[in-house]
Amino acid sequence: MNKRPKIIIKYAKSSDGFIGSSQKQVWLTNQYSKRLTHKWRSEIDGIVVGKNTVLLDNPNLTTRFGFGKSPIRIILGKSILIPNTFFVKNGIVNSIFWETHDIPKLLLDLKSRGLNTIMIEGGASIISEFLLQNLWDEARVFTVEKKIGNGIKAPKIDRNPINTHKILSDKLEIFKP
Numbered sequence: 001m002n003k004r005p006k007i008i009i010k011y012a013k014s015s016d017g018f019i020g021s022s023q024k025q026v027w028l029t030n031q032y033s034k035r036l037t038h039k040w041r042s043e044i045d046g047i048v049v050g051k052n053t054v055l056l057d058n059p060n061l062t063t064r065f066g067f068g069k070s071p072i073r074i075i076l077g078k079s080i081l082i083p084n085t086f087f088v089k090n091g092i093v094n095s096i097f098w099e100t101h102d103i104p105k106l107l108l109d110l111k112s113r114g115l116n117t118i119m120i121e122g123g124a125s126i127i128s129e130f131l132l133q134n135l136w137d138e139a140r141v142f143t144v145e146k147k148i149g150n151g152i153k154a155p156k157i158d159r160n161p162i163n164t165h166k167i168l169s170d171k172l173e174i175f176k177p
């Protein structure tokens with residue numbers, strides 16, 4: 001039996017290679033790609049994000065476009081002071097707050113709680129850490145036509161995709177380790 005959950009990395013990047021801005025939330029993907037992301041969320045047990053993403057984007061991290069169950073939200077970072085008004089505190093689904101940077105330990109803990117598949121949704125630091133430690137089974141990367149100009153660089157996956165799809169103007173590439 002696998003000791004860790006299956007790990008899917010998912011992110012969107014601008015055509016000039018940024019995942020986001022350090023000052024404000026930037027929407028990248030089109031509505032069809034967003035719906036696909038929500039469908040993927042209904043197929044997994046947990047979503048992992050870093051604290052900067054929560055504080056900057058205040059993401060909902062649910063399947064609110066109508067695709068069944070929402071996964072548990074797992075937020076990584078030390079001394080996380082997230083206002084009670086933020087979506088991750090709304091109690092619609094549980095949120096787990098994880099303070100240490102020890103990813104292998106986190107994965108064992110999630111597996112022991114019955115989480116068999118998780119999706120890592122950002123931001124750049126968290127995704128880069130999973131890639132660096134080679135703790136991933138699949139990556140789903142959207143590239144959009146929009147340019148951001150400056151901001152936080154998107155992680156790089158140094159291999160060719162096994163599949164490429166077009167979702168209107170968005171490109172979706174699937175990578176395997």
Ligand SMILES: NC(=O)c1ccc[n+]([C@@H]2O[C@H](COP(=O)([O-])OP(=O)(O)OC[C@H]3O[C@@H](n4cnc5c(N)ncnc54)[C@H](OP(=O)(O)O)[C@@H]3O)[C@@H](O)[C@H]2O)c1
Nearest residue numbers: 011012020021050051052053076077078122123124125126
């Ligand atoms: N385009 C997309 O798909 C997408 C998705 C999500 C976010 N974003 C964007 O990404 C940006 C935020 O990314 P970010 O890189 O600044 O922040 P982040 O990855 O969201 O959070 C980073 C923080 O997580 C904590 N952390 C916990 N465990 C860690 C570990 N093992 N390794 C590294 N850090 C760990 C660290 O804080 P402590 O040291 O305090 O613990 C670190 O500062 C925003 O612009 C957001 O909009 C884009």
